[in-house]
Amino acid sequence: MTSPIPTATADATARAANVRMMIFDVDGVLTDGSLHFSPDGEVMKTFNVLDGHGIKLLQNAGIVTAIISARKSAIVLRRATDLGVTHVHQGAHDKRAIFEQLLAETGIAPEACGFVGDDVIDLPILSRVGFAASVPGGHPEVRSRVHYVTQAGGGRGAVRELCDLILHAQDKYEAAIAPYLL
Secondary structure, eight states, X not given: OXXXXXXXXXXXXXXXXXXXXXXXXXXXXXXXXXXXXXXXXXXXXXXXXXHHHHHHHHHHTTOXXXXXXXXXXXXXXXXXXXXXXXXXXXXXXXXXXXXXXHHHHHOOOGGGEEEEOOSGGGHHHHTTSSEEEEOTTSOHHHHTTSSEEOSSOTTTTHHHHHHHHHHHHTTOHHHHHGGGOO
């Protein structure tokens, strides 16, 4: 029995098949976009475990993962470390410049990259990658310019949906879940 393939156009599936590096925004994508502040002003965020495992599955399949976020947060670095994401760029208000730096670091071409973002600050990267995605709660300008909009919301399984789509598109899904089907 195989998992249902996320519903995507043939173009989006073909683009996902070429992804060698998947880059994630944080607020609104890896989280639901809510910011919770403790009494001492510390920002707290909630992450989805399914999303995290999807990132691990991509890594295990040989796909590089990265985070580019405009906000800077110790909790994001902690989550990235827990997941083994080594390319983490925070406080990135010029996301295009950070994206160019990431391309130089990895040697991966823009058309072999995927990016998921939710707001207009993400458009400079979304317009350059081979596979651009957003979430249902993303800004309308973003949703109208991407190749794929997830069914699940940010912080609610959207990242896992994208990871599964990429793995299916690359015929790596069955191998990715095989260790769990003993």
